[in-house]
Amino acid sequence: MAGAGGEGAVGAEEGAVEIGRDDPGKDHVSDYDGRRGQRRRRAVGSRPWTGSTGSPPSGAGGRTATARHKPLLLLYALGHHQRHGARPIEYAEAEQHLSRLLREFGPPRRTTPAYPFHHLATDGFWTVTTAEGEGTSDASPTALRRTNARGALSPDLLRALDTEPGLLDRIARHLLDANFAPSLHDDIRLLAGLALDADAEPGSDLRPAGARRDPGFRDEVLTAYEHRCAFCGFEGWIDGLTVGLEAAHVRWWALGGPDDPGNGLCLCSIHHRLFDRGVLGLTDDRAVTVSTRFVGRSAGAEQVVHALAGRRSHDPQPGYAPVEADHIAWHRREVFRGRPREQATAGT
Numbered sequence: 001m002a003g004a005g006g007e008g009a010v011g012a013e014e015g016a017v018e019i020g021r022d023d024p025g026k027d028h029v030s031d032y033d034g035r036r037g038q039r040r041r042r043a044v045g046s047r048p049w050t051g052s053t054g055s056p057p058s059g060a061g062g063r064t065a066t067a068r069h070k071p072l073l074l075l076y077a078l079g080h081h082q083r084h085g086a087r088p089i090e091y092a093e094a095e096q097h098l099s100r101l102l103r104e105f106g107p108p109r110r111t112t113p114a115y116p117f118h119h120l121a122t123d124g125f126w127t128v129t130t131a132e133g134e135g136t137s138d139a140s141p142t143a144l145r146r147t148n149a150r151g152a153l154s155p156d157l158l159r160a161l162d163t164e165p166g167l168l169d170r171i172a173r174h175l176l177d178a179n180f181a182p183s184l185h186d187d188i189r190l191l192a193g194l195a196l197d198a199d200a201e202p203g204s205d206l207r208p209a210g211a212r213r214d215p216g217f218r219d220e221v222l223t224a225y226e227h228r229c230a231f232c233g234f235e236g237w238i239d240g241l242t243v244g245l246e247a248a249h250v251r252w253w254a255l256g257g258p259d260d261p262g263n264g265l266c267l268c269s270i271h272h273r274l275f276d277r278g279v280l281g282l283t284d285d286r287a288v289t290v291s292t293r294f295v296g297r298s299a300g301a302e303q304v305v306h307a308l309a310g311r312r313s314h315d316p317q318p319g320y321a322p323v324e325a326d327h328i329a330w331h332r333r334e335v336f337r338g339r340p341r342e343q344a345t346a347g348t
């Protein structure tokens with residue numbers, strides 16, 4: 001379980017990784033290998049993919065979003081399995097697609113798809129073979145292409161998927177729940193080519209009771225911000241009900257963020273999405289930042305995004321705590337992409 005790699009940097013070493021967090025007291029569902037007496041317990045457990053990092057950033061509670069490349073590869077592999085069964089995934093063929101998935105939903109620091117393709121094998125869910133035989137010694141894209149590397153879900157996992165109805169769905173939902181903000185799930189599924197049973201409640205049978213989301217969180221956050229977007233001030237109602245406003249977790253719930261107004265922001269749908277995608281962020285004194293990597297030239301983009309740069313976000317009404325600095329720092333480190341733009345004049 002040892003391993004550095006807390007930052008998930010290319011080339012960082014990682015040890016064994018569970019699907020989910022190997023946390024005593026949390027459930028380990030779909031313990032398919034346990035039931036079959038395999039040598040290693042793999043936890044398809046409650047909260048996130050840890051990447052088994054032994055050294056969490058301070059104040060991060062041990063959970064980072066930087067290991068997102070592995071769940072993304074596994075989600076892609078599950079989607080591939082739905083479409084092609086046990087057929088292996090050719091690296092050269094999948095590279096572009098995986099690259100897109102990582103660029104959009106992976107950690108802010110860019111990672112090549114070769115990295116998870118190579119490293120996921122250490123977790124026992126995934127095997128890689130090349131023209132030179134089993135396994136890879138090199139995580140470089142060139143080496144994987146040159147040796148015709150192909151990856152496949154491990155034989156154990158393939159067997160389990162064949163024999164346990166609904167297992168693929170449960171694993172995929174769990175990987176989404178445990179590693180990504182909910183606003184991103186649909187897009188990730190689409191891009192990974194995953195079709196999930198719409199009737200099942202996400203993660204319904206996977207999450208221990210203690211880890212359920214607090215249904216009061218949304219109301220509390222919306223009340224705290226008086227039903228207005230903390231970034232743009234949008235408010236809207238239809239038939240007496242708020243519309244287009246959401247309670248955003250600053251530190252993702254999937255990655256340890258509490259259902260607490262001190263970790264919440266009332267945002268309109270577009271700003272929520274941009275915040276979860278790392279286009280928008282916050283400074284310590286809660287001014288809005290816009291990523292230098294965001295491109296948008298229309299008047300709409302100017303008005304909706306660029307104009308926010310440097311503008312102070314609205315605070316909650318008296319009696320409610322503003323977002324805690326720790327959670328803001330987490331978001332800046334794990335979600336926000338690149339550097340903040342200087343000021344609102346940029347982008348025209």
Ligand SMILES: [Zn+2]
Pocket residue numbers: 229230231232233234267268269270271
């Ligand atoms: Zn807004």
